[in-house]
Amino acid sequence: MAVLRFEPFPDPWERLMSLAATGTRTPRGVPIDIYRSDDGTYHIDTDLPGVDAASIEVTVEHNTLTIKAERSPRYSESEQIIVAERPQGAFTRQLSLGEGLDSEHLTAAYAEGVLTLTIPASPKAQARRINITHAPSSSHAVGGDAKK
Numbered sequence: 001m002a003v004l005r006f007e008p009f010p011d012p013w014e015r016l017m018s019l020a021a022t023g024t025r026t027p028r029g030v031p032i033d034i035y036r037s038d039d040g041t042y043h044i045d046t047d048l049p050g051v052d053a054a055s056i057e058v059t060v061e062h063n064t065l066t067i068k069a070e071r072s073p074r075y076s077e078s079e080q081i082i083v084a085e086r087p088q089g090a091f092t093r094q095l096s097l098g099e100g101l102d103s104e105h106l107t108a109a110y111a112e113g114v115l116t117l118t119i120p121a122s123p124k125a126q127a128r129r130i131n132i133t134h135a136p137s138s139s140h141a142v143g144g145d146a147k148k
Helices: 012-022
Strands: 032-036 042-047 057-061 064-071 089-096 107-111 114-119
Touching: 064 114
Parallel strands: none
Antiparallel strands: 032 042, 042 114, 057 064, 064 089, 107 114
């Protein structure tokens, strides 16, 4: 029977040194939240902490939304890196937009490390009530000669 050792509070220096040796700097992905407001508008919140706003690019082509950004390290190559856990480099996230979205009126804002995209629903896709008209009932007699 194998005994597994679980250390809930590992030695912080040991952890730092192992991260320094094997620390990753490769971007893993861009976390997003998508939600819809009552008026049918969709909102996409994208976490991009530490990203310069000038490096963010948002494009829409053939109903595909693409978000690109780049985070550069704040240290130079000549400096000794002790721990590098924060991903650096280029980030890309693509989403397929449904036919019911008005991508022509998409807006974007970047504040406090969060990119917020707002996409209104297409007027054709918004729910609307259809009025029903009441036609007057027409009663007409079917005429004919009854021969006895």
